[in-house]
Amino acid sequence: MSTSLRAQVAVVRQAGGPFHVEQADVAAPRGDEVRVRMVATGMCHTDLVARDGFPVPLPIVLGHEGAGVVESVGPQVKRVRPGDHVVLSFNSCGSCPSCAQQAPAHCYQFMPLNFGGLRAPDNSSPMTQEGRILHGYFFGQSSFASYAVAREINTVVVDRDLPLELLGPLGCGLQTGAGAVMNSIALRAGQSLAVFGAGAVGLAGVMAAKALGASQIVVVEPNAGRRELAQRLGATLTIDPKASADVLAELRERSGGGVNHAFDTTGIPGVIAVAVETMLPGGVLGLVGVSPMDAMLPANIMSLISRGVTIKAILEGDADPQTFIPQLLKLYREGRFPFDQLIGKFAFSQINEAAKASEDGSVIKPVLVF
Structure with a gap:
């Protein structure tokens, strides 16, 4: 049976404060969840807005443009397998009228599911430090972490020959x-x-x-x-x-x-x-x-x-990530969506430098590489 894994995580402890790179335990996936070993994650303007005071609970692990390799899956997962290369996108309930019409960006629970930092409905977190909760479910992923737990609904399987280090920003900014x-x-x-x-x-x-x-x-x-x-x-x-x-x-x-x-x-x-x-x-x-x-x-x-x-x-560009991200990747393969020209890479330990580069405009789309 899969158990908790120790991960590096970037924690925001006070509004407007820096990212603190620390250790945390990431729980095994349950239900419809998947646990992903992060290869890289994009830094989005929304991450910086949340760091600087947009109302999210603290302490929190942000990040919502993750890309990595599936390490394990919960018992209800049907489509995703360990070893799959994946891009993580926004969370949605999957059952409201919008989600039922393949419009998850208009999910009736969009705000709590993406900005609440905890699982619904039990308000638990897959991330802890010495038994204390870290809000580790930002956008259903909290991908500023070397391991993260997402849900099958916001996990998009991609071809293994694609450059996984570049793909995270497709989950939010580029999709939008x-x-x-x-x-x-x-x-x-x-x-x-x-x-x-x-x-x-x-x-x-x-x-x-x-x-x-x-x-x-x-x-x-x-x-x-x-x-x-x-x-x-x-x-x-x-x-x-x-x-x-x-x-x-x-x-x-x-x-x-x-x-x-x-x-x-x-x-x-x-x-x-x-x-x-x-x-x-x-x-x-x-x-x-x-x-x-x-x-x-x-x-x-x-x-x-x-x-x-x-x-x-x-x-989120009124997109369904499960169909729209593959559409963008097809354009990328054809040379018609060269988003790699926007990306500047940083080591995960340089997360605060990446944030500064995003804010001063010297890098268009920072990507943190593990």
């Missing part, structure tokens, strides 16, 4: 950006798109738009290096908002009057106000950025009605 364009906005070939913010999520949207055959891809981004990378990945036009006297006027002029759709990854109300006005009639604005808790939509209602535009709030 690509899914926003492909699923939520439902961009069609020949349409145009404006992307505000060229971080990992925004650039995933750029790659998805190119793969779909967009006629024009506009990227608004203040970082020169990211604007250059956006152009290499498919952007046809870039705008530096710091150098522009009027971003909306410049975008309209240089794009030929506006774009069909827009995608905001910044969460900044003033940027969203511009994005709303860039769209031609019938457009969809996708929102994925983390805004201030008291932020309101800065939009003129009659302008929206007169153009028939839609504002779409997006979680």
Whole structure:
């Protein structure tokens, strides 16, 4: 019978504090769970937001873009086997009306299952230190750990010839950006798109738009290096908002009057106000950025009605990871989703350095390697 394993884990003990690399015990999987030996895990903006005060219980092990090899499985697991190479994604209940319609990103229990840090319904944790609970079920995985317990529902089996060290970010950030364009906005070939913010999520949207055959891809981004990378990945036009006297006027002029759709990854109300006005009639604005808790939509209602535009709030790219991650991997194999160009690798012991690189913009998508 499988027993607990000792693991290295990165613990957040106080809001705004650093990650502490420590030892913890990771329990054997039960029920529909799988225990995974982590090979690598992406660092997402959501991890940093949670570290810095977004309401999660403490102490907690964050991380929700894990990739690794299955070590053992619980008795109810049917699809995943020990030795499988896997990518871990977000948690969902599997039984609510949304989940029943293959829309797990809209699971009725999304917030408690992903941000509660504990199993449902018994509020236990697979991670402990000297018998004391660590909140070790963030997004149903807590992958800032050399071993982690996830559920079969958020474990995606991938081909063994793929570079497992690179695949973790597909579980959240890249899935969110690509899914926003492909699923939520439902961009069609020949349409145009404006992307505000060229971080990992925004650039995933750029790659998805190119793969779909967009006629024009506009990227608004203040970082020169990211604007250059956006152009290499498919952007046809870039705008530096710091150098522009009027971003909306410049975008309209240089794009030929506006774009069909827009995608905001910044969460900044003033940027969203511009994005709303860039769209031609019938457009969809996708929102994925983390805004201030008291932020309101800065939009003129009659302008929206007169153009028939839609504002779409997006979680996890409206994706079902079990089908969408393989779809992205197919595009990657075809050379049409080169997400490896976004990744910078760090040893797990350098987790605080990776966080700093993410925050100062020197690395687009840090990946911690065990």
